Amino acid sequence: MPTFTYGDLSIEVDEDGFMQEPEQWNEEVAKALATTEGVDELTDEHWKVVNYLREYYLQFGVAPMIRKLCKETGFNLKKIYELFPSGPAKGACKVAGLPKPTGCV
């Protein structure tokens, strides 16, 4: 299993860089994972998306539907792609420490 290291951080990730143990997530981990997504600095807007994803995941065990993410954060999909260039599923979810989305999504 690959390990992602950043400074003193060392976390287990899957082959696509998603956290294997989402419970190990914290804000430092998010900052580190963001660098793999071409996001050098997490702004308030980034955090708004990340925190919403995180809270939803902790409550329901799955990422929210994209439509709901947009509605709750007030960002349209284009804006989310601007914040996370590889998109809500591959980019934002990874930074929020969610496992990789699965199924026909």
Added chain:
Amino acid sequence: MENAPRPASREELNRFLTEHEGVDPRRLVPLPFPYEDWEDAPIPELSEDKRSRIEVGPDGVAAAQIKVPADDEERDRRVAAFLEGLAKLFTKENNWTFLQPLMLSMENCVKCQTCAEACPIYTGSGRMEAYRPTFRAEVLRKIVNRYLKPGGRILPGLRGNDVELSWDVLVSLAELSYRCTLCRRCAQTCPVGVDNALITREIRKLFSQELGIAMPELHETGTIKQLTVGSSTGLNPAGLADIMEFAEEDIQEKTGLDITMPFDVEGAEYLVMHNAGEFLSWPENLQAFAIILELAGVSWTLSSELVGYDSVNYGLFYDDVQYSRIALKHYEVARKLGVRKMMVGECGHAHKALMPIADRLIPEQLRVRTESCLVVLEDIVVNEKILLDPSRNDFPVTLHDPCNITRSMGIVEPQRKILRKIAPRFREMEPHGVHNYCCGGGSGFAICQSMNFPDWRTRVSGRLKFRQILEAFSDCIEPETPKYVCAPCSNCKGQMRDLLNYYEAWDRCGILYGGLVELIVNAMVDVREGFVEWEMH
């Protein structure tokens, strides 16, 4: 004829099994206007680090994520396990499900290569030998002849049984079984009725059931997850309830209608089975279903039971045991609710899994009558059980035929009768109907988002489909005219999204995609205008 098909020679076959040759982007089928100057970057190679853990196929692509064995001993053990499994594949006791069609296809291929030109992956790739429909079948045949048939090991080279089994050959065979979307265009054109897609599927099955090798999106995070959590998407009943609450609000806001999502209604006429991917990625699809069924006065329900709210059955693509577990669970949920029938939503493989395959594999007393949503929708639209204003769909529409619904089941006309009624600018792709091309995401490919496989499926397996879409809209290709590819299948929609994004088709040509029910609702008089939202999603 230029590039005429020719049988795989012995040298070629062995070369492709042992040497690696990547897809050459310059050989890919060219695309029409406005893509004459489109250049595809080569499919990225996996990093050294990944290669130290994951095996790749003869084309450098990884789908099955086969772990690199620790040592030669493990390699030998795996080869022995394969041979043992191969012998089982050809016995009735161990393969009562598909032994007959497998034997017919193994024994009757005359290698005329008619199938090669029918294969969208072989032709789309620029005729790469390893993607020829007969290629993997021929490798398997040579292995069977040499290692299973009496006397097969005597002078095998002289008798054409010249594939020597090794771990590397197995890796190539396993990976190549994931370079075919099981679309069965080859089987349709074969003059003898040989089904190379079935052989491919049986190869996947052998690797899964005997060696634990399968595309992880199909197995670990597919059927295993579905059977434990309730859905391959990871959606549990609490998440489902949240999504449905949101759907009701969304319907109210968008359409002005008050609709309650019916759950676990005992004795309903239909249990509607959606692919749970719709809930998360295309919620407008399940909303549209609810609007149509409610306004048409249909008695229907959804299930909140584990597995009952996700119609997918990826076992269909790779594993009989996993297939059966899920199919039985689906029927159990429907029987418990006491519904008259199950209605399969816009999901191609769920159609095939719950109808033609289940009809043959699952005992009758365990089954429940199942119907395609397309047939129910045809009745509602054609017999005007809802009020429609087709002028609301005054934009070009073309139809993608999901292979499992159309070629495998012969459901061709219902979706067309609907479109002729609601979409005045509907036009066909060529070829279409039972002769369609796969979207390139079939057999679970669309859900594989790992490694360099997505790069392969947008460039290679989806190439001909994208060309067809451009051709269907050639008279209105300018981006100012919004155009709609109607794809009534979740898996196909996932692939459409990735294709349109990769080829930047929304920005360059104004091409969007979506399901069929969304178009119907978009034309409904009782619904506020503008149900279809023209935004890439």
